[in-house]
Amino acid sequence: MKIKVCGIRTQSNLTFLSNSAVDFIGFIFYDKSGRNFNEGELLNGIDTQKQKVGVFVNESIAQIETLARMYGLDYIQLHGDESPEFCQTLKTKGYKLFKAFALKDQLPDGLEDYEPHIDCFLFDTKGKAYGGNGAQFDWSVLDQYKLEKPFVLSGGIGPKDVESIRAIRHPQLFAVDINSRFELAPGEKDEQKLKVFIEELKK
Numbered sequence: 001m002k003i004k005v006c007g008i009r010t011q012s013n014l015t016f017l018s019n020s021a022v023d024f025i026g027f028i029f030y031d032k033s034g035r036n037f038n039e040g041e042l043l044n045g046i047d048t049q050k051q052k053v054g055v056f057v058n059e060s061i062a063q064i065e066t067l068a069r070m071y072g073l074d075y076i077q078l079h080g081d082e083s084p085e086f087c088q089t090l091k092t093k094g095y096k097l098f099k100a101f102a103l104k105d106q107l108p109d110g111l112e113d114y115e116p117h118i119d120c121f122l123f124d125t126k127g128k129a130y131g132g133n134g135a136q137f138d139w140s141v142l143d144q145y146k147l148e149k150p151f152v153l154s155g156g157i158g159p160k161d162v163e164s165i166r167a168i169r170h171p172q173l174f175a176v177d178i179n180s181r182f183e184l185a186p187g188e189k190d191e192q193k194l195k196v197f198i199e200e201l202k203k
């Protein structure tokens with residue numbers, strides 16, 4: 001099971017995760033988020049060998065391209081209302097994409113329209129904000145998912161969820177994404193909680 005840790009802002013968290021077994025580190029480029037990326041808090045920009053994911057909400061293609069180039073982003077996570085055509089444009093330019101969808105008690109319609117233009121779906125929980133709501137949806141909804149594309153499970157995953165994650169048998173479950181439930185403050189992760197979770201899930 002691959003692991004993405006999202007919303008990294010501090011040098012300490014970045015160094016810790018770079019030396020851990022996580023696969024993806026997420027940086028949020030959305031100024032309405034308390035986890036919005038601030039380069040000034042890091043020593044040498046985003047200096048890591050892990051896969052770097054930039055999270056965007058209804059951002060322009062030009063700005064995504066600028067930030068992807070500036071920070072060497074490996075993946076773009078689209079976490080707003082981006083259309084299949086928007087994904088297609090980025091994909092055609094060579095970007096690897098996670099497209100997020102907010103779920104409650106069923107899968108959204110129209111996932112098929114996105115499938116050719118993205119690398120992976122990301123299923124989050126519907127809430128007040130576009131992301132980082134810290135709430136889980138009913139994971140049994142995942143049984144409805146029959147497409148070929150892999151998906152990332154997200155939304156309110158917490159330190160005590162390792163066993164429930166292991167119990168999910170869906171063949172397309174590719175990774176889990178953890179965020180606000182591992183924080184001391186928005187954008188500041190609790191490294192001890194991360195350590196235990198990562199070690200348990202990677203066992």
Ligand SMILES: O=C(O)c1ccccc1N[C@@H]1O[C@H](COP(=O)(O)O)[C@@H](O)[C@H]1O
Pocket residue numbers: 006007026028030033034035055057079122124129130131132133134135154155156157177178179180181
């Ligand atoms: O975390 C945020 O502030 C955020 C803001 C806007 C878009 C996405 C955001 N984070 C993403 O939200 C999900 C779920 O996070 P949580 O576990 O519920 O806190 C995760 O994929 C983050 O990448």
